[in-house]
Amino acid sequence: MTSPDFMYPQPTDDELAAQQPYTAPARSHVHGFDASAASPGSTTSPRSPASLRSPISPGTGLPHDELASTETNRPRLGKVALVLTTIAAGLSLIASIILAVTVGPMENANGHFFTDTPSWYQNLAIALSGLQVLCAALGVTGLIMGIFSAATGAARTQGIVAIAIAALAPFVSFGIFMILAFTFA
Numbered sequence: 001m002t003s004p005d006f007m008y009p010q011p012t013d014d015e016l017a018a019q020q021p022y023t024a025p026a027r028s029h030v031h032g033f034d035a036s037a038a039s040p041g042s043t044t045s046p047r048s049p050a051s052l053r054s055p056i057s058p059g060t061g062l063p064h065d066e067l068a069s070t071e072t073n074r075p076r077l078g079k080v081a082l083v084l085t086t087i088a089a090g091l092s093l094i095a096s097i098i099l100a101v102t103v104g105p106m107e108n109a110n111g112h113f114f115t116d117t118p119s120w121y122q123n124l125a126i127a128l129s130g131l132q133v134l135c136a137a138l139g140v141t142g143l144i145m146g147i148f149s150a151a152t153g154a155a156r157t158q159g160i161v162a163i164a165i166a167a168l169a170p171f172v173s174f175g176i177f178m179i180l181a182f183t184f185a
Contacts, residue, residue, distance in 0.1 A: 078155025081162035085142035089169035092135040095128040100180035
């Protein structure tokens, strides 16, 4: 189609089509089986190598099954990162609060050394410290997943929120621990 204004001619439809990148023609296939090769009057058998082509050949892209599975899994990365960092931050805060509220009264009742406290409290403190290590590992995992999610654009908002939570949670947890430990000492 050309412009009626002859001062600025427009390209024709054929010229525009020639400028587009080449795409392979759509063919009907079911997981690599070319239906046109099995048509009556065809000289090739349905099981010949010409009719059984790889579903991923140059210029055709991924088959519909693989394409759908990769597109649906991409946004999950940011959501999983957000869930991991939220769980890690929550458990870390709970462990910090429990340990901070109980360390002062135990020290006042039993002495300044950790070995002077009852064995049940020693086990509780060790378990809460182990939980803090587990939360740190979950937080770092969520941080890495959040960075990857934000960089690739897969659920970018959730990835950025996961990065923020993973970066701030250790400072908030330690701050809460220090405030409560001095308050209840």
